[in-house]
Amino acid sequence: MSPHIEIDLISDTSTRPSAGMLAAMTSAETGDEQRYEDPTTRALEARVAELLGMEAAVFLPSGTMCNQIAFLVHCRPGDEIITAANAHVFGSEGAGAAALAGAQFRTIETADGIFDADAFEAALRAPRHRSPRSRVVSAEQTTNRGGGAIWPAHTLTALAERAAAHGLAAHIDGARLLNAATEEGVAPASYTTGFASVWIDLSKGLGCPVGAVLAGSRGFIEEAWFWKHRLGGALRQSGFLAAAGLYALRHNLERLAEDHDNARLFARLVAGCPGVQVFPEQVRTNILFLDVTGTGRDASELSRALMAKGVRLGVESPTRMRVVTHLDAPRAAVRRAAEAFLSVVAPAG
Structure with a gap:
């Protein structure tokens, strides 16, 4: 924080590690995470996978990388991602889906960033050779530009079911999913039923200095590891950072x-x-x-x-x-x- 800024409300990414978190980081047991030898990182991945009701997870440097790797796994060049017009993946990630996965967006206008299964279905392309293939539907929990609005669990479940019926993968940008779960008093996994991929951020309200964790099936995470390496996401002795995440989930969630x-x-x-x-x-x-x-x-x-x-x-x-x-x-x-x-x-x- 700049010395003249006493109160910084520009973002919850302004948080800094507490003394307790720093102590946990400096005492972390580490190894080479690319060889699956970092026990602290593996513990964080297992904890988040369980929290989100998924089979496996992978620790990544940022939430944006989580979104982009998910799209890289789910999409092929020329595919289309359906999401809200004010979604972070559409307006705030440097057109990463287009630059990396070769995918474009089809957006749904909504003031609070939330749309239902019917609105999603209306945005689907007719299956024609000359049209992009609708491949993924992406929901943001909570919605950033929607003023922190919360997707109800039943809306997300219905969206995932409708997506599966049309052969699409469903993805959750869960940057503030834990805020939603805390506010509604529900388990984080209640939002993820039927979704192929989801992630949570560690460097926002949880107060960690860096990091996010992407979760999904074991097969999805295996593919995500390839993209993690290709995009330069190898972290080596990442246990120092993963320890902050474990500390945050124990102390900063409620x-x-x-x-x-x-x-x-x-x-x-x-x-x-x-x-x-x-x-x-x-x-x-x-x-x-x-x-x-x-x-x-x-x-x-x-x-x-x-x-x-x-x-x-x-x-x-x-x-x-x-x-x-x-x-x-x-x-x-x-x-x-x-x-x-x-x-x-x-x-x-």
Whole structure:
């Protein structure tokens, strides 16, 4: 974090390892993970596979690599991936699916990033030689640009069943799947029924410095290992990093609820601010957006004024700002950030 940023709500990737996590990392038992000789990494992979109800898993450097490897395994050049128009895989991964797998996207318009099985089916291509092949449907749990919205388990199960009926693989971008499970009080595996692949991020709300874990069938993970190596994902003595993930799953999982409460606090404090609209109206997890159109001011201008007060929020567009709560921003800090926002947008006097 920059020295002049006291409260950083630009993303939950702003988290840093705690003293307990660092201690776990420095004492980790390690080996060469490419030879399956790193016991800590293998333990993390087994833990996540069990957590997600999958047969196997592989530790990777990032969530984006998880998505891209999943598409590389599921797709062939010229195939098509169906997803929400505001999904991270479509707008925030450098067109990786096109560049790496040779796959294109067919998108579904939805304000909160969630669509049902009927909307998916309507987006399917007719099976013709001149058309792209619909190969994968991808859901994002929770939805980033949907304001942290949660896909209900029954919606995901129905989507996976419909995809299988049409011969498509179903994939979950689970960057914040654990936030969803914590908020709804359900097992993470309740979201993955019928899905061919799913991953969780370690470097967001769980507070790890790096990493994500991709899970699926044993055959899928075997193929994923080839792509991991081809893409330069070999980590060698990765147990130092995997130990952070194991620590986080033991100590930082249940506390995700605090982040959700803090996001709702921020929303309540700024609600009614002249010219500002909060999205979503009911904050479910740790993400919310601020539409500042009515203030007549540019979001970047407001961001600079907030930075002068030691507070950083995300800027999504000239009229839209993003707030993401996390473990390194306790309740008092979130309150201070909201108060700083109000002082910048609607100064007293």
